[in-house]
Amino acid sequence: MKRLPGLKVMDRLENFSALDPLVNTARSLVERALGPRWLRDVLHGVPLGHPVHPLAVQVPLGAWVSGGVLDLVPGTERPARILVGTGLLGALPSAAAGYADWSKLHEQQLRVGIVHSASNVLATGLYAASLVQRCRGRHGSGKALSYTGLLLAGAGGYLGGHLAYRQAAGANHTEDIPHRFPTGWQHLAPLDELDEGTLGQRVVSGVPLLVHRRGEQVDVLADTCSHLSAPLHEGRLLDGSGDGPGDACVECPWHQSVFALGTGEVVHGPATAGQPRFETRIVGEAVEVRLPHAG
Template identity: 50%
Template sequence: MEETSKAVNSRRRTLMESLGFGRMSVPVGLTERLEHVRALDRVVVPVAKTIRRRLPSGSALRDMLHGVPTGHPLHPPLATISLGCWTATAVLDLIDVDPRASRAVLATGIAGAIPAAAAGITDWSMLHLEQQRVGFVHAMVNLAALGLYSGSLMMRLSGRHQAGRALAFAGLGAAGLGGYLGGHLAYRMAAGPTHAEPTTHLVPLGWHDLCRLWDLPDGRPVSRRLGYINLFVLRHGAQVKVLADRCSHLAGPLHQGRLKLENDEACVVCPWHGSTFRLEDGAVVHGPATAPQPAFEVNIRGDGIVQVRPREV
C-alpha cells in the first residue's frame, strides 16, 4: 500500500516538474532558502531593533533616509553611484589608463557607499523578517565589497597598483553578488515598490456606490470592498474620508491603524511600521512609505448612499 502511494507521489512530482512547476534557477533557489534561515535572526532582530530605536518614527533624519521628501526610496539610486563607479574602475584598470583616473573613480564609489548604506539600513530595519534575512546578507556582502575597495585604494596610494587592481576585481565580484541580492529583495520580495492598490487600473472612472453613510461607525475606520480593492473608510459626522486600504509600504491594513493629528491635519498611522498618511489626499507625512496612498473623492447622495471615485491627481 505504502509502495503504491510512493509511486503515485513520484509520478505526480514528475508530471508537475515536466509541466514546469517547482523549477527555478539555482541562484534564486539558494536565495529563497536564505529567506528562511532562522539562525540569522539572532543578529537581525536586535540590530533592526537598535536602528529603529536610534532613528525614532517620524524623525526628519529617518524620513530623509527613507526618501520621503523625494517620493522614492533613496537607497537604490545612491547604490547605483557606487556600483557604476566600481564598474568604471574595472574598465579603467583593464584598459590601463592613467592610474589617477581609476583612483578617483574608485574613491567616488567608496564615498557614495556611505550614504547608500545609511539609507539601506534605515529601510531594512522596517522590513518583514524574511526580507531582513536576505537584506542582512546583502549588507554583509556589500560591506565586504567596501572593505576590498578601501584596501584597493590604500594599495594604489602606496604605489602597489597590481595588488590594488586584484583587490578591486575581488570587490567587484562581492558588489555584484550584493547587487543580485538587492535585486532579489526588490523584484522577488517586493521591498521598495509601492504596495498600494493601483486604483486607476482596478476602479473604472465615475462614481461608485460604496455603502450607507449611517452604516459606518463614527470616528472609527473600517474596511469596505469596492470591486477588486479594499478601501479605508472613516466617517466623522456627515463627512467621509476614503483611501486605498493596503499601505503603500508593505501592504499593511490601514483601517486597523491609529488616527492622529499631524500639523493640525488628520492622519492615519499604519499599524505595521508606522507610515503616516494624510487623510485628505493620502500624502505621506512620515515613512517608511515613500509613495502616497491612493485617495478617493466622496459624494453623499440625498438618500445617504456614499459614493466614491478615484481622486484625480
C-alpha cells in the same frame, strides 16, 4: 526555460530563520542610529516619492565598475585611484538609505537584506584596502582587491534585485488599485452606518477601503498600505502628523507610515507612495465613492 540553480538558494535564504538573531540585533542598532524622524524620511525617500537607495547605489557601483575598466588600461593608476575613492565616499549615504529601508521590512526580506548588506560591507572593506595599497604604490595588489570587491558588490546587487523585484521591497503596493476599481460612482454605505471619528473598512468591488467619517465629511483611502500592504484600518488615528494639531492622519499598524486622511499624501515614511484617495458624495442617505482616473 529552467530557473538558475541559484534561485533555489534564494528561496532557502528567505526562510533561513537561523539568521534572525543577527537580523534582530542589527535592526535594533540601525533603529537607534538613524536619528530624528525627518532624517529617516529623507533616507527613505519621502521627498522624492520613491526610495533613495536604488538611486544612491549608482555612485559607488558606477565608480567601481569604471575604475575596473581603467585598471585594464596602462598608465591610468591615478584616475582609477580617484574612482575607487569616489565609490567609497558614495557608499556611505547609499548604506544609510539602505539600512533605513531594511529596518522596516518583513522577516523574509530582512533575511535576504542582511546577506545583501554583508556582501556590500565586505566589498567596501576590500575597496578601502585597495585604496590604501594604491596610495602606497602597490597597484597590483590594489587592483586584485578591487576586482574581488567588485565581485562581492555584484553579488550584493543580485541580492538587492531579488529584494526589489521578487520580494517587492520598496515597491508601491497600491499601484494596481486604479486598474481594478470600476469607473464612475460606486455605493459605499448608508451614512448612518459609518461610525463617527473612527477608522473603519468597507469593501467595494473587491477593493478594501479605509473610511473615516466626521459628520457629513467622509474621507476614503485605499486600505492597503502602499509600503507593504498592511490593513490601515487597524492602525491609529492621529491628529496631524502626531506631532501637533492639524488634519487627521492614519498611522500604519505594521511599520508606522503616516498618511493624511484628507489627501492620501505621505506625512512620514517608510512609505514613499501616497494612498489612492477616493472622492465622496452623499446621495440621499447613502455615501458614494469614485476614484479619479480609475480604469
